[in-house]
Amino acid sequence: MRSQSEFLAAYSRDHQHPTNQLIHMICVPVIVFSTLGLLWCLQIGRWLGLPLEVAEYVNVATVGGLLAFGFYLKLSVRSALVMTGWFALSVVGILALGGAGWLLAAVCAGLWIAAWALQFYGHEVESAKPSFAEDLVFLLIGPLFVMEKVYRALGNRRVSHQA
Template sequence: MSSYFRRQLAEYVEYHRDPWNCAMHVFGIAFLFLAAVLPLSLWPITVFGFQTSAATIAVVPVLIYWFLLDFALGAAILGAAIMLLSVAAVIVSHATTAGMWSLTAILIVVGVASQIVGHRVFERRQPALVDNPTHLLLGPMFVMAKLFIALGFRRDLAIIIQGQPRGATS
C-alpha cells in the first residue's frame, strides 16, 4: 500500500463512517461504473488482433491507477470490473439502443441518488469528492477494502478504516 493511498484512504474514511452510507456506496458505485461502461460497450475495437470494446480500453488507465495504489485491492477490483464489463456486453447484445440508453440513465439516477442519500441522510455531510475531487476514484478502493476487512483480510486496512483491527483489544 502506497503512503499516498494510506493518506487518501484515511481522509476518505472520515466521510464514510455510517454503515448504511457504506452500503449505499456499494450499490451506487457498481451502478455508476456499469452506467459509464454500458454505452462504451457498443463500440467494438480491435487491439493487437484481439476484439474488445471501447469500454475495456477506457477502464484500463483507472485499473492501472488502482493497482499502483494497492496491488491486492486493484486485483480484486479488476475481477469486479471484468464481471461488470461482461454484464454490459450481455446487455448491449440483447437490448435495443434506446433500451441501453434508458438503462444507462436509470443507473446514473439510482447510482447518484444512492450516494446523495447515503451522505445526506446517514452521514449528514457532503460527499468527500466535493472537498477533494480525486476521491471520485477512491470509492471503489474503499468498498473493496471494506470487503477485505469483513472477510478477515488486511489488518493494515482495518487499522486505517476502523481505527484498530477487528478483534484487537485496547
C-alpha cells in the same frame, strides 16, 4: 500523490454513518457498472478504422479502464488486480445486456441516475459532502472503500491498502 492508505482514510472520514455506508456498498458497484456501460456506448474503434471483430471492444470504457488500471497499480498491485476483476465482471454484464437485446445506454442511464440520487441522500444523512467534491480522484477510491469493507466482513485482516 497520496498513498492508498491516505486516500482511504480521507474517504472514510466522509463515510461514518451506517446508512451512508450501506448505500455506498450497494450504489458504488452500480455506479461503476453503469458508468462503464455508458462509456461502452462511446465507440471509438470503428472511428479508428479497426477491424469489426476488435472495434466493438475499443471504446471509452476500455481506454478509460486502462488509464484507471495505471492509477490503481500506482496504489498497489492488489488494488489493480481487484479492480481489473471488477472491470471484467462489468464487461460480462454489459455484453450480456447487449446480447439480451436491452438498450444498454437506457438501462445504464437509469441505474446511474438512481444510484447517484441514493448516494447524495446518503451524504445528506451523513451531513458531509461527497469526497469527490474535494478531489475527483475520490471517484476511483469509492470502489476500494467498498472492497475494504468486503475484506473486513470476510474476516480478512489484510485490507486492500496493505498491498
